[in-house]
């Protein structure tokens with residue numbers, strides 16, 4: 001499956017997962033579908049048959065509420081049966097709404113309480129170095145999440161320890177839970193901020209597969225011995241017209257039978 005088709009399948013199955021509950025974190029799940037498609041088709045060194053393999057790349061989904069997008073991706077890659085997608089947040093499920101390393105094959109870190117993923121990823125990247133592994137640790141944060149101070153402690157640490165196999169993606173969809181990020185508490189200029197903290201920083205269209213791929217390749221080819229940040233300009237609810245135009249309410253919203261069918265039609 002090519003990356004364009006893969007990203008569509010991720011969106012379709014993200015909505016399948018959310019539809020099983022009737023509602024959930026639609027906006028911030030759809031905004032990272034293109035990144036997940038690029039990562040899992042071209043970059044993540046992982047084995048669905050051995051999800052805990054010692055010698056693997058790791059992804060910390062720090063914005064853990066976007067679990068459904070990661071579940072769709074992992075199911076499509078064969079980490080677990082597609083039918084699991086219909087059990088989101090049910091009693092006894094392996095797919096809680098927020099990601100949990102102990103429940104889901106392919107999930108590398110528990111998250112949901114925002115602001116902690118980057119620090120965890122620093123530990124994973126430092127451990128890789130101690131073991132002599134040159135595998136990568138990827139982190140996905142929301143831009144609203146960067147209001148949490150712990151991120152900047154993590155950023156300071158990553159740079160001080162020259163964690164050059166750490167790549168942080170910021171999903172800058174410009175909205176958080178209850179409004180536009182610039183109105184709640186502006187976090188820009190993110191390129192200037194991460195650069196000032198000692199990261200090699202790029203800014204790309206987070207829905208452009210080629211641009212994302214090239215940014216990751218550039219980060220991996222760098223010999224600066226700095227951690228990397230790729231700020232992605234994205235659209236909350238991307239891929240489905242009525243979610244893209246819903247405004248901040250798309251953060252957590254319904255996926256009714258009618259909405260699901262209309263979305264699948266758009267994502268053909």
Ligand SMILES: Cc1ncc(C[n+]2csc(CCOP(=O)(O)OP(=O)(O)O)c2C)c(N)n1
Nearest residue numbers: 028065112113114142143144145175176177
């Ligand atoms: C520590 C903490 N505070 C509050 C929340 C509730 N919460 C869940 S998602 C969210 C908004 C996050 O915004 P952003 O990082 O921009 O995520 P995105 O728009 O990409 O979904 C908030 C405040 C939380 N999960 N954790």
